[in-house]
Amino acid sequence: MPRNTRLTTLEKGQILVHHSNCISLSAIARELGRSRTVVTNFLRDQKRYNRKNAGGKPPKLTEADKRRILREGSNGDLGSAGIVKALQLSVKARRVRQVLAAAEHLRYKQIARTPAMREHNEKSRLKWAMTRMVWSNAKWSQIVWSDEKKFSLDGLDGWRINGMT
Structure with missing residues (x-):
């Protein structure tokens, strides 16, 4: 002073x-x-x-870096660690998440995790589909899909008659 x-x-x-x-x-x-x-x-x-x-340590991310992060993040293909790697940034993935969270026009949506498809699983699925590809409509109509019927194997199905307990 x-x-x-x-x-x-x-x-x-x-x-x-x-x-x-x-x-x-x-x-x-x-x-x-x-x-x-x-x-x-x-x-x-x-x-x-x-x-x-202003004093203090200068920020590691420039305004141009922040714009690049927002551009890459808005594509929706990569997570924060992937953005760090793709843009070769000198910050951690946590900082990238902070920049993305500060953007008003972007909303966070977590990517659904799915197990990796192994080669033998892919072949067996393809084989299963090929055998059923030639089925007629009559054959398909015989199948009871699990989302169409409620199965109750242990007794009551949740419904009861009035006056009965």
Whole structure:
């Protein structure tokens, strides 16, 4: 925090004029009633003078990286770890999930987990389908599908007659 007030626009202009006229820094400081250090600091970096430094560690993700994450995430093909790998990011998958969660136009939807189809399972399914491919409508109508009928193997089916307990 500065000990004194910051330089005004007028004082900055006076410092620049005096400095261009080759007046010493000490003389400029005496003329303005300011310290030699503030004059030196202003002349050293005029563009950054009087701007606050946010401090702290700079973020690992740039705005461009965040846009790339959102673009890749909106495709819906990859999870957060896949996005990190695909974009070769220097952050963890958790940070990618945070960026995606912060996006208002995206909503999280967990990918349904399914077991991997093994080769012998695929062949047996194909064989099963091929044998039934030639079935007639009459044959298919004989099949009772499990979602069409409620089977109660242990007694009551949940219905009861009025007055009976």
